[in-house]
Amino acid sequence: MKTFAELEINADILKGLDGLGFSFLTPVQEKVIPLILKHRADLVGLAQTGTGKTAAYGIPLIQLTDVQQKQTQALVLCPTRELCVQVAGDLTLMGRYVPGLRIAAVYGGASIVNQIRELQRGVQMIVATPGRLYDLIRRQSVDLSTLRWVVLDEADEMLQMGFQEELNAILAETPDLKNTLLFSATMSGEVAAIAKNYMENPLEITVGHRNSGAENVHHIYYVVSDRDRYQALRRIADINPDIYGIIFCRTRLETQDIVEKLIGDGYNADALHGDLSQSQRDHVMRKFRSRNIQMLVATDVAARGLDVNDLTHVINYNLPDELSGYTHRSGRTGRAGKRGISIALISARERYKIRGIERNLKKNFEEGRIPSGHEICKKRLLNHMEAVKQAEIDPEQIDPFLPVISRTLGTLDREELIKRFVSMEFNRFLASYRNAPDLNVVEKPERKKIREAGKPYSSAHQKFTSFLIHAGKKDGISQKGLMRDLCHAAGLPGLRFDRIEVMNNSSVLAADNRFAGKVMQALQSLTVNGRSVEIEIDRRDKVRRKGDSRRQNQGVTKYRRKDSTRPV
Known part of the structure; x- marks a missing residue:
């Protein structure tokens, strides 16, 4: 592994890095820092959050900043207040021994008057959220005309949060002769559009695989019924006594409901x-950062931009609507070379979503088994006994009390003493899990055999075939419109669908097996906004027809027509 000292970094910056305990370069730093230092070029960096991106762009930008000039030379845009404050703090610590370097954090929720005063005194670097910076631009209280670099940190997060308009307005205020550095965990269509519209022949640096999850994360899913979802969560928490993680939910009401249940059951x-x-x-x-809270229950929007070290678990109480959402959630654990676990609680009908996420991340997920009450009590008991064995003893403090302790407990034999000791510590667990039922959803043997053999499989005794369409709400597709157009194109006005689900970037439908061939033909004739649509059928779901020679890719059959003419 290379060290920072091996690069052409100023001594003042190296001194700041030493104070932070930075010695060895992460892969993204090793690739990005030399490029920024030696090449005046636009750059797209694809890497997970927590891989050291801030230092990757921050170190070279601090070094290249002319501290003799008070004009703003670098702008870093972050999606949230928390990330903005953190990035500004990290850059300040990296450059604290660089004489004359001034960095300002500009974000909502703080006094805009104080921020304007700080900008007027002159700063070389601004770290900002899009909303507050856009406000300052409209007030004509910030000058971006002298920028030499613009950094879009967590660009995909900013776009998912709806900052497209603000980003366009901010970038329009920046000079043409600048370098744009874009960092993102995923390369979505919107991120690619920014790279195309605002960057000139950007270099692309990818750490890991494009759109992949963090390398050190182990992915597990548990199949449970909806009514048992909270109890499954409890058991996962109980079987992992040292859990320190985030539980992701869809709505504010759901987060509040789960937190109230967890607190009522004795969890932090x-x-x-x-x-x-x-x-x-x-x-x-x-x-949460001080670990007075073990489990943070959050919505996706509220958790965006959070950067918390050493999370052991990320738990998806519900799967996100978009596949990229899972990438962001799971990327909050398994950072800085440490191992992490990402867990998903799903219903039996959501197995197809797990398969889609596996393809997206290029990773295999483990199907876990929810532990029994006996297993949990045994694990917690052994964990506590190990802690007792490792406890430090201070004879000077404890010896004076031994005579009293011996007189009080002297009538109890060894086995009775152990039982009472264990009961005091574990009565809650033992009572809670007495006669606890099995929460695992048992798949019918014939369905499991069919699925594992890779034969046609469907959610209703093989009566339906599932199709995944790579277009959704953002492309103008609606559930009713999709059903209408497919029935018309297939020439089957009474065509029966088991499920039609339209999400932001994709749609899923399950059609009667008897008409699967005609549905496929209809799908092949559809276009969205003038472009052909890609359709996927999982190998276990695909319609087997004589002479079918369509290509297969990683267990998925994909269909695409270039001459499609019918609009959705």
């Missing part, structure tokens, strides 16, 4: 959602 938990004020949010995050 709290909620993070959009209805919290900034001061409430900061209070929750302080408790």
Whole structure:
């Protein structure tokens, strides 16, 4: 592994890095720092959050900044207040021994008057959220005309949060002769559009595989019925005594409901959602970072931009609507070379979503088994006994009390003493899991045999075939419109669908097996906004027809027509 000292980095910056305990380069730093230092070029960096991206762009930008000039030379845009504050703090610590370097953090929820005053005194680097910076531009309180670099940190997150308009307005205010550095965990269509519209022949640096998850994350899913979802969560928490993680939910009400249940059951938990004020949010995050909270229950929007070290688990109480959402969630654990676990609680009908995420991440998921009450009690008991064995003893403090302890407990034999000791510690667990039922959803043997053999498989005794369409709400598709156009194109006005689900970037439908061939033909004739649509059928779902020679890729059959003419 290379060290920072091996690169052409100024001594003042190296001194700051030493103070932070930075010695060895991460893969993204090793690739990016020399490029920025030696080449005046636009750059796209694809890497997971927590891989050292801030230092990768921050170190060379600090070194290349002319501290003799008070004009703003570098702008870093971050999706959230938390990430903005953190990045500004990290850059300040890296450059704290560089004389004359001034860095300002500009974000919502703080006094805009104070921020304007700081900008007027002159800063070489601005770290900002898009919303607050756009506000300052409209007030004509910030000058971006002298920028030499613009960094879009977590670009995919900014776009998912709806900052497209603000980004366009901000970038329009920047000079043409600048370099744009874009960093993202995924290369979505929107991120690619920014690279195309605002960057000139950018270099692309990819750490890991494009759109892949963090390398050190182990992915597990548990199949449970909806009514048992919370109890399954409890068992996962109980079987992992040292859990320190985030539980992702879809709605604010769901986060609040789960937190109330967890607290009522004796767990250290709290909620993070959009209805919290900034001061409430900061209070929750302080408790979580100091580990006074073991489990943070959050919505995707509320958790964006959070950067918390050493998370052991990420738990998807519900799967996100978009596949990229899972990438962002799971990427919050398994950072800085440490191992992490990403867990998904799913219903039996959501297996197809797991298969889609596996293809997207290019990773295999383990189907886990929810532990029994006996297994949990045994694990917790052994864990506590090990802690007792490792406990340090201070004879000077404890010896004076031994005579009293011996007189009080002297009538109990060894086995009775152990039983009472264990009962005091574990009565709650033992009572909670007495006669606890099995929460695992048992797949019918014939269905499991068919699925594992790779034969046609469907959700209703092989009566339906599932299709995945790579177009969704963002492309103007609606559930009713898709059903209408498919029935018309297939010439089957009474065509029966088991399921039609339209998400932001994709759609899923399950059609009667008897008409699967005609549905495929209809799908092949459809276009969205003038372009052909890609359709996927999992190998276990595909319609087997004589003479079918369509290509297969990683267990998925894909169909694409270039001459499609019918619009959706």
